[in-house]
Amino acid sequence: MKTFLGIDVGSISTNLAIVNEQKSVVDKLYLRTEGNPITAIQQGLLQLERVEISGVGTTGSARRLAGVVAGADVVKTEIIAHAVAAQHFVPDVRTIIEIGGQDSKIIILREGVVVDFAMNSICAAGCGAFLDHQANRLRIPIQDFGCLALNSKHEVNIAGRCTVFAESDMIHKQQMGHCREDIVSGLCSAIVRNYLNNVGKGKEINAPIVFQGGVAANAGVRRAFEKELGAEIIVPEHFAVMGAIGAAILALENNPAKTGFKGFDVADKSFLTSSFVCDDCPNLCEIIVIKEEGKITARWGSRCGKWNV
Amino acid sequence: MSSIVRQPLKVTIPHMGNYVIAFKALIEGLGCEMVMPPPITRRTIELGSRHSPEFVCLPFKINLGNYIEALDSGAQVLLQAGRAGACRYGYYGEVQELILKDLGYDFRMVCLFSGGKQFDFISSIRSLANGVPILRILRASYLAFLKIKFIDEMESRVRKLRAYEIDKGKSDRLLQDSLKKLSCVRSARGISLLRKETRKKFDTVRTDDGARPVRIGIVGELYVVMEPHANLDVERKLGRMGVEVIRPMSLSSLLRYAVFPFLSRRISREGRDFIRYELGAHAAHSIGHTVEFAHTGVDGVIHLYPFTCMPEVSSRAILGNVARTLNIPVLHFSFSEQTGEAGVDTRLEAFVDMLERKRTFRTDFRPQTKTTTDSRLTFEV
Numbered sequence: 001m002k003t004f005l006g007i008d009v010g011s012i013s014t015n016l017a018i019v020n021e022q023k024s025v026v027d028k029l030y031l032r033t034e035g036n037p038i039t040a041i042q043q044g045l046l047q048l049e050r051v052e053i054s055g056v057g058t059t060g061s062a063r064r065l066a067g068v069v070a071g072a073d074v075v076k077t078e079i080i081a082h083a084v085a086a087q088h089f090v091p092d093v094r095t096i097i098e099i100g101g102q103d104s105k106i107i108i109l110r111e112g113v114v115v116d117f118a119m120n121s122i123c124a125a126g127c128g129a130f131l132d133h134q135a136n137r138l139r140i141p142i143q144d145f146g147c148l149a150l151n152s153k154h155e156v157n158i159a160g161r162c163t164v165f166a167e168s169d170m171i172h173k174q175q176m177g178h179c180r181e182d183i184v185s186g187l188c189s190a191i192v193r194n195y196l197n198n199v200g201k202g203k204e205i206n207a208p209i210v211f212q213g214g215v216a217a218n219a220g221v222r223r224a225f226e227k228e229l230g231a232e233i234i235v236p237e238h239f240a241v242m243g244a245i246g247a248a249i250l251a252l253e254n255n256p257a258k259t260g261f262k263g264f265d266v267a268d269k270s271f272l273t274s275s276f277v278c279d280d281c282p283n284l285c286e287i288i289v290i291k292e293e294g295k296i297t298a299r300w301g302s303r304c305g306k307w308n309v
Numbered sequence: 310m311s312s313i314v315r316q317p318l319k320v321t322i323p324h325m326g327n328y329v330i331a332f333k334a335l336i337e338g339l340g341c342e343m344v345m346p347p348p349i350t351r352r353t354i355e356l357g358s359r360h361s362p363e364f365v366c367l368p369f370k371i372n373l374g375n376y377i378e379a380l381d382s383g384a385q386v387l388l389q390a391g392r393a394g395a396c397r398y399g400y401y402g403e404v405q406e407l408i409l410k411d412l413g414y415d416f417r418m419v420c421l422f423s424g425g426k427q428f429d430f431i432s433s434i435r436s437l438a439n440g441v442p443i444l445r446i447l448r449a450s451y452l453a454f455l456k457i458k459f460i461d462e463m464e465s466r467v468r469k470l471r472a473y474e475i476d477k478g479k480s481d482r483l484l485q486d487s488l489k490k491l492s493c494v495r496s497a498r499g500i501s502l503l504r505k506e507t508r509k510k511f512d513t514v515r516t517d518d519g520a521r522p523v524r525i526g527i528v529g530e531l532y533v534v535m536e537p538h539a540n541l542d543v544e545r546k547l548g549r550m551g552v553e554v555i556r557p558m559s560l561s562s563l564l565r566y567a568v569f570p571f572l573s574r575r576i577s578r579e580g581r582d583f584i585r586y587e588l589g590a591h592a593a594h595s596i597g598h599t600v601e602f603a604h605t606g607v608d609g610v611i612h613l614y615p616f617t618c619m620p621e622v623s624s625r626a627i628l629g630n631v632a633r634t635l636n637i638p639v640l641h642f643s644f645s646e647q648t649g650e651a652g653v654d655t656r657l658e659a660f661v662d663m664l665e666r667k668r669t670f671r672t673d674f675r676p677q678t679k680t681t682t683d684s685r686l687t688f689e690v
Binding site for chain 2: 061076077078079080112113114115116117119202204281282283284303
């Protein structure tokens with residue numbers, strides 16, 4: 001049976017997934033990118049089950065880089081990857097809420113086709129990175145952060161427009177003597193409000209609604225969405241790695257005759273990235289060079305296309 | 310007895326797409342010397358932003374950067390179009406003059422449409438062309454007009470060709486070649502010959518005739534739509550993804566509307582189900598054209614405008630309604646000097662992916678989606 005690999009390299013996490021021809025997940029992995037996408041991909045490939053791969057898809061903000069490192073057959077944006085994965089688990093899905101590390105998006109589907117989407121444009125308030133930071137500050141393990149919110153009796157109102165204001169408001173409420181549960185619960189609601197007013201603005205949010213991305217693990221945010229939208233929120237089993245599953249399904253749909261996959265041994269290869277500023281014109285483009293075992297495999301970043309390989 | 314030879318005036322005009330070529334013909338025809346503003350680069354935009362009010366629109370800032378760089382290369386007279394009543398654009402010339410004077414530059418600012426009427430530019434031009442016979446002025450204006458038409462014809466050809474050409478980038482190279490030649494041509498006959506030559510060259514570009522590219526219409530604020538440096542080269546990016554771009558906005562069309570205002574009203578009327586009055590600048594056109602696109606089977610629309618642009622911010626809200634009612638996807642971009650390229654690229658890529666998938670899936674599953682409201686999308690393919 002053929003199997004396909006999907007790699008989703010985001011700002012905070014790097015996810016890998018292997019699916020078979022029936023699109024069921026054979027293996028999956030959730031890693032932290034920790035500012036080093038290439039190492040994260042290599043680590044991921046080391047830990048994955050070594051099956052024969054017939055196609056590779058990459059997605060996420062480092063999709064191009066991941067594509068070069070792993071030898072991808074399809075490189076697609078997160079929007080399409082998430083939509084494809086959600087549709088596999090909930091075929092009649094009409095709205096996808098995706099909140100990841102540093103971005104959030106909404107995807108609207110009608111009759112099985114993506115018809116509209118939006119991504120957060122201005123700020124990252126309400127994304128995983130901010131929740132992570134707050135959990136850390138309150139010394140609550142991130143896994144328990146959401147459950148804590150469920151214990152709240154009297155939610156406090158937190159200004160969620162901007163992370164800086166939200167944090168100072170949280171500190172203010174905490175100094176006033178509100179209990180942690182109520183503050184955390186208020187934060188969850190603020191995040192949901194912020195999401196619906198920013199990303200979800202002007203979109204028709206119809207059920208079935210699928211909630212995925214790392215933040216879907218947070219029970220508090222889940223409940224806040226249900227309350228605000230008055231509808232059931234479906235969190236798929238593999239919610240944290242949906243992007244990677246989507247990329248793998250896209251590779252399956254693409255079904256290349258011969259995959260460009262460089263093999264699991266990529267983990268042992270040395271990849272070096274460097275950059276320089278091209279000063280041939282005042283645009284001063286930053287050119288990125290990727291070397292595999294000392295050989296240049298990719299180069300991009302110029303506006304005029306001069307250095308592209 | 311030797312007469313004093315008068316030095317020609319050194320005149321400049323800000324960049325907008327490739328039109329500076331046409332303005333050069335006009336300025337030189339008036340007996341002035343054209344100072345080409347250096348090409349727009351990051352430095353231009355930084356210079357302009359540094360000396361502009363923070364929340365003014367991006368075109369103002371880039372214009373100002375162009376002026377500063379041109380003044381540094383010796384310009385004495387600055388031209389600005391500017392028409393009162395449209396939007397902030399009507400005050401560009403006056404405000405930019407104040408800022409540049411405060412910076413210590415010595416120059417004269419000439420606003421072509423200072424009085425807000427179509428034909429004001431004749432008196433503005435005459436003030437530049439001291440003593441040049443009216444016939445020469447007319448000839449220069451005509452030549453400039455022909456060059457504008459040439460540029461618009463060829464650019465629109467390239468917008469389509471990019472999606473079909475087999476040797477990617479070929480049509481862009483041809484365009485650059487012929488534009489270089491165009492800037493040296495000095496007669497109507499020369500332009501007509503060059504047009505024939507260029508058309509023939511475009512005809513020889515090998516195309517994939519089986520290609521059924523996604524078609525995207527572009528609407529929005531005129532400068533950001535027409536200046537690739539302001540919109541991060543959206544058109545060429547789309548072309549590289551194999552998209553056919555349709556852009557109704559061009560300088561020829563704007564000139565046409567200036568002379569025949571009823572043509573402009575006709576486009577605004579297309580959107581009468583959504584808006585019945587003008588929103589300022591060309592915001593009503595953004596809506597009118599989007600409605601038109603929806604009815605002619607264009608796959609999607611991209612709406613471009615500068616951050617804080619009042620007319621287009623108003624049209625953005627209305628376009629949401631158009632998109633829902635007529636079932637045509639609209640992607641909005643607002644540009645400022647801070648706009649990040651990665652965000653734009655991701656959204657463009659996702660938008661094109663979405664439109665492509667929409668097409669393939671709608672045709673594959675046609676029997677199941679019989680009840681779909683946008684049957685338009687199926688017969689287009």
